[in-house]
Amino acid sequence: MRLVRRMAPGNDSFMTQFILAGLTDQSVLQLPLFLLFLVMYVVTVMGNLSLIILIGLSSHLHTPMYFFLFNLSFIDLCYSSVFTPKMLINLISEKKIIFYMGCMTQLYFLCFFGISESYVLTSMAYDRYVAICNPLLYNIAMSPKVCFSLMFGSYLMAFFEATTLTGCMVRLIFCDANTINHYLCDIYPLLQLSCTSTYIIELEVIIVSGINITVPSFTVFVSYGLILSNILHIKSTEGRSKAFSTCSSHIIAVSLFFGSSAFVYLKPSSVSADDGKISSVFYTNVIPMMNPLIYSLRNKDVKLALRKTLRVAEF
Incomplete structure (x- = not known):
């Protein structure tokens, strides 16, 4: 494959475009995979978009x-739309x-939404956790100001770290190969193509990934651990069973999202690129499709809101 390059200041040569290897190079699997991921993407878009509209229109869901x-749902909708259409x-x-700027843009939003x-x-x-374990303090602990601050902090953290990671990646020089062994522009496959030192960036990726995977996942599992402990004190067998069922799903x-992310970004060097691609499918395609479901x-409030919305639409 002929390499396409552009000249930049300082006589360094940069790629103007890359080739995405995809999930597999077996042509017989291309059409079945296309149909599979097309169905998954349609379900993802319909599920998340429906939830966004439903929550926006239903005043009793403004909690x-x-x-x-x-x-x-907004993040999952955007997240899957960053790379799935190109993948299809x-x-x-x-x-x-995929052009160089398109690749870096895809990488940025992959990091941001992830x-x-x-x-x-x-x-x-x-x-x-607050709703189940400390219900009397719920209105104070989860006031509109607290909720807004948590979301603003999430987006701000994502913006800062995605900008930092992408800023480091655009400083790399790609001069020997242009085939990315992946179906999207991800950090490690791009680092493998660089003909400059990547040690600092790899160290940064491990630190950033470690913080953004271990800290949230630890917090999530501790919260659900306390919730499950509280559920054990529920006297009603039916209520306990329903709560366990909801929490387990x-x-x-959450385990699939953080587990597959950890496997890709905190993986040992012995893990093959193909294994990394398969793991990526879980947090990029499967989870955004599963979350709305x-x-x-099983949420009665959502079902009630859906029935009301459909009843209004009929008139």
Whole structure:
């Protein structure tokens, strides 16, 4: 494959475009994968967009829990839309090209929405902890000002760290190869193409990833641990069973998100690139599709709001 380069000040050569290798190089799998991810993307968009509209239109859903769920759906909708359309095009296209600026833009928003989601999930876990374990203090602990501050802090943290990581990546020089062994522009596959030292950036990625994965995940699991401990004191067998069922589905979703993220960004060098790509599918495609179902499917308030909205729409 011919390399395409552009000249920059200082006589350094930079790529103007990359080639995305995709999930697999087996042509027989391209169409089935295209159909699979197309269905997943449609479900993701419809699920998250429906939840955003429903929460926005239903006044009785304007509570802290649904405020965070609204933001989670917005992040998941944007997150999956950053790379999935390009991924789908590449699955049925012979030329799997992405331009340099498009690649860096994709990387930036991948980092921004990924980091945002980790802190929104943390805020949601804290909200549930206060609601179940300290219900008398709920209105104070989760006041509108506190909720806004938590969300603003999540987005601010994501903006700062995504800008820092992307800023480091754009300083790299790519001069020998232009095929990214991935279906999106991610940090480690790009670092493998650099012909300059990447030690500092790799160290920074490990530190940033470590903070944004371990701290939120630890907070989330401690919160749910306290919630489950509190549930054990519920006298009603039916109530205890329902609470366990709800919490377990939340924990599974959170575990998949943080577990797959940790496997990719905190992985040992012995882990193959193909394993990393498969793990990426979970936090980039599966979780954004699952979240609307997990957080709303068994929710009576959401079902009631949906029925009311549909009843109004009929008139």
